[in-house]
Amino acid sequence: MISGEFDLSIGSLIGFSGMSVTLLTTETNLGMPLASILTLIIVLFIGYCNGITVVKSGLPSFIITLGSLFVIRGITIAVSKIITGRTQVGGLEESKGYGIMSTIFSNSFTISGTDFPISILWWLFFGVFGYLLLKHSQVGNWIFATGASKESAELMGIPVHNVRTSLFMLTAFCAWFIAITQITTFGGADVLRGEQKEFIAIIAVVIGGTLLTGGYGSILGTMIGALIFGIVKQGIIFAGADADWFQVFMGAMLISAVLVNGIFRKKYAY
Amino acid sequence: MAFLERNMLTNNNQIVLKNIYKNFGNINALKNISMSTNSGKIHCILGDNGAGKSTLVNIVSGVFRADQGKYVVNDDEVSFSNPREAIEAGISTVYQNLAIIPIMNIYRNFFLGNEPIHNNYLNMMDKEFAIDTTKKELRKFDISIDNPKRSAGTLSGGERQILAIARALYFGAKILILDEPTSALGVKESNKVVEQIIQLKNKNINVILVSHNIDQAFMIGDKFFIIKNGELVGEFDKPDTSANKLRTILEK
Known part of the structure; x- marks a missing residue:
């Protein structure tokens, strides 16, 4: 949003990612880590499409991603119904690689007797990462400039189009990440997650x-x-x-x- | 920066335009424009709104390409596909409204698109260097800023223009195009900017000033080009003309 864009499709992407990983894990033999990586590639591609559409059409990202919000949600519901006949799919716990995934993304750690979910660490990690990216990196300066004035940024030689497209890919990545923490917590996916x-x-x-x-x-x-x-x-x-x-x-x-x-x-x- | 190193170390950085044409659809924005500019001089391009001044500037600064004609920098014919390439060749443009981003702070504006990198692996900005350099460079232009972390919107209009000029020079501009640098400013602010533009001659910069303020242009310029309906209708050196003569031609 600092770059002046909205990504409304993240909620749908959360549902999509969760379902995609779950289906790829339970319906095939890939194992959960591989299924997650495969899903990440798909999701990044969707983010790329969002970005490129906004950049090339010159339309507000609000409208474009509002469209993809419904498209992605619709696909998620339709495909999971076709494959499993249901909108909630579980059974991740018994699958290959679930242990390691849940250790990384959703287990707890204990400090002086109190349990904290590991997602707190991730939250801090992404916070620090985002802070460094925005305030201390070259790309951060480009993001602010793109949001403040695309024309000025462009005249100063900043690759405005690339900045915007990669940010849509970043929000897509974040949606994927949230989906992974959710499905490892709940052991399954629901098409309506992230609504x-x-x-x-x-x-x-x-x-x-x-x-x-x-x-x-x-x-x-x-x-x-x-x-x-x-x-x-x-x-x-x-x-x-x-x-x-x-x-x-x-x-x-x-x-x-x-x-x-x-x-x-x-x-x-x- | 290869071009800059090869060509811009001469004492005279020259731009020569030969028979430039530019059309937008059916409109002939520029017709047969030929001119040349040299280091250490201020060249004024005068003309009414819509006369073709901006189109000419946009060709020199790399925003557009000419449809026909030659664009020569120091004996090499050039064809820039974007402003970045022109900047790298030592040709910078300071635009009237787009010079700086008010909502961002001063040092971020100064290094916009040219951020100093601390660590090559992580692309982290060297902020200390950026802040110190901004202060130092602006002091050369008689602007003392205690805190470059202030947002650039707190600078006066004249200071913003000077910031943009200082930035262009710091990043190696030898040929500087100023697009209506004072048109939005009051008298006092305007004088501040004019003072600094005149100083550019001592720095041996080739200045191209676009203006429709004839009196001011005449005061600071060495050479005058008058453009009307996309055509060059007059070219004068300062001793051969007067502000009134220029006005007569422009208003004819």
Whole structure:
């Protein structure tokens, strides 16, 4: 989103990746690690297609990925019904290579008696990775410039098209990663996994202070945004309020975050 | 940068255009334009809106290719397929609105597209170097900035133009095209920029200034090219003309 693009298809890609890995594992003899890698290649290709379509057509990525959201979700549901007749497929636990995959992606580790899921480590890892990429690398500078002004970036010789396409591939990779942690946790896939995740992602990013128009934002902000989302989701129940109010609260926070961003922008006269 | 090393170490970096034509569909944007520019001089391209100034600039800066005619830099015929190639050949353009990105900070703007790399394996930016260099280079142009981490939007309009000029020179520009550098500025800011443009002559830069402010152009220019409806209608050295003469030709 810092580069000025949206990827709405990530939710569907999560469902797709999960189902693809599960089906390739249970219906063939590949074993789970190989199935995951194969799926990753497919998913990266889908991300590439998203990116190239946006770049070549010049249309807003919002529309293009809204289309691919439905296409990918539809394919996931249709194909899993054709192959298994169901929309939920399980039985990963008995498959080859499940042990190693779940050790890497979903097991817990224990610090002074408390269990933490390993995904916390991954969360920190990707946080640090994203921080270094955005704030300290050359590509990071290109991403900000692309989001702030494509024309200026292009005149300075930045390969704007490649930057945008690779970012769509990166979001596709992230969707694949989430799918892997989910299926190793649950031992199977559901075609509806990841539904509305695209909106949650946008909410986390916006609450984290990223400008919707691109060119400004940070990983730390986004991580805090995601934390706030999670804390509110759990906390509203502990606070004794009815969980039905969660969505109201989230929506209100999203709107106020955008408003505050707008004020910030005016302050800098841009 | 091979071209730069080979050709741009001479004392006179020259651009020669011979019989340039450019059409967009049925519109003849440029008709038979021939001109030459040399180091240490300020060349003004004057003309009304839509006269073809921008098209000419875009050809020299590598955005477009001419349909016909020769584009020669230091005796070599060139044909740039994008602005990057022109920049690498030592020809940089400072655009009116697109010079810098206000929302990004000053040193990131200065090194935009030319980020200094710390470690070749990870492509990490050398920020300390970037910040120090930005400060140092801007001081050469009489701009002192305490904190290059400020967003570039906090600079005044004149400072933004000068930042873009300083950046172009730092990255090896010997031929500099300025597209309406002062048209959006107030008098005071405008004077700041003009002062620095005149300094470019001492640095032996070949300056091509596009403008429709005749008085200002006459004050700083050495040579004047007047373009009307895509044609070169007049070419003057400063001693042979006056601001009023130029205006008469332009408004005829």
